[in-house]
Every structure is written in C-alpha cells, then in structure tokens.
Amino acid sequence: xxxxxxxxxxxxxxxxxxxxxxxxxxxxxxxxxxxxxxxxxxxxxxxxxxxxxxxxxxxxxxxxxxxxxxxxxxxxxxxxxxxxxxxxxxxxxxxxxxxxxxxxxxxxxxxxxxxxxxxxxxxx
Numbered sequence: 001x002x003x004x005x006x007x008x009x010x011x012x013x014x015x016x017x018x019x020x021x022x023x024x025x026x027x028x029x030x031x032x033x034x035x036x037x038x039x040x041x042x043x044x045x046x047x048x049x050x051x052x053x054x055x056x057x058x059x060x061x062x063x064x065x066x067x068x069x070x071x072x073x074x075x076x077x078x079x080x081x082x083x084x085x086x087x088x089x090x091x092x093x094x095x096x097x098x099x100x101x102x103x104x105x106x107x108x109x110x111x112x113x114x115x116x117x118x119x120x121x122x123x124x
Contacts, residue, residue, distance in 0.1 A: 002070060002080065006063040007088040009053035017092070019118060020054060021045045024064050027098070032071035039101045040074075044085065046094040047118055053089050074100055074108050082112040093117050 024042040031038050042064065048054055063084070067077060082096045093115040100108040 002063065002066040002084070004063070004084045004088065006059050006066060007084065008056040008059035009089055010056055012048040012052050012054050015050050017047060017118065019045055019047050019093075019121070022055075022057065022060065024061070027064055027067070029067045029077055030069060030071045032073060035071070036103075038074070038103075041099045042081065043097040043099070044081075044095070045097075045121065046085070046089065046091040047115075049090055049092045052091060055085065055089060074098060074110050078110040078112045082114055086114040091115060093121070095121065 022044045024044075027040045027042045029038050029040075030036070044055075044060075046055075064081075070077075072080070078096055078098045081098075082094060085091075085096070086094050091114070094113065095117065096112045098108075098110045100110075
C-alpha cells in the first residue's frame with residue numbers, strides 16, 4: 001500500500017492565490033491483472049489555501065515511488081493520489097492528471113479534481 005506518511009509539507013510563502021504545477025515523467029505501478037509494469041506521467045496542479053501549505057518535492061517523489069510495486073488500476077492510482085494529497089495539504093484546488101503510455105494500442109489519460117478550480121483552469 002502506498003505510504004502517505006512520506007508526504008511532507010511546508011508553509012506556503014504567499015497568501016495571494018497562485019498555482020503550482022509538478023510533473024513526474026517516470027511514474028510506475030503494476031497492472032493488477034497481468035502483473036506487468038505500467039508507465040505514466042503525473043501532472044499535479046494545486047492552489048494552496050490562504051495560509052496553507054505546499055508539498056515538499058523529495059517527499060512527493062518518495063510517495064510516488066511507493067506505488068512502484070503496487071498492483072493498482074489507472075483510475076485508482078489517480079484518485080488515490082488526489083485523495084492523499086488533498087488530505088495532506090487541504091488546498092483550495094488540486095488536480096491530478098495521469099497520462100499512461102500505450103499498451104495494446106490504447107493510451108489512457110485520467111483526471112481527478114478536488115475543490116473549485118481557478119478561472120484559468122475551469123473546463124480543462
């Protein structure tokens with residue numbers, strides 16, 4: 001089971017609204033049906049709450065790596081990451097997009113949101 005305790009945060013340096021985007025190009029997990037590795041890219045976007053926190057990058061990397069041997073579907077990975085990060089940070093808004101490399105000619109993109117998106121991200 002992925003280890004949410006790995007996630008560390010620090011106080012947001014601004015009380016003004018802003019959006020942070022982190023991209024992990026080397027995410028891996030395991031297909032629960034075949035046992036083969038799944039490879040994907042994760043885009044994390046979030047707006048810290050006023051007086052809120054940001055996720056520390058090394059801890060985010062270690063958290064992502066804790067999925068490496070986890071047998072889990074694309075949809076479950078995406079929603080789990082959203083829920084764990086929302087729980088750790090309580091942001092105003094958070095979006096997780098997973099973009100999975102093709103297998104059998106099929107590529108998948110999964111999006112999961114938390115909260116109300118800023119105007120520039122509405123409808124994305």
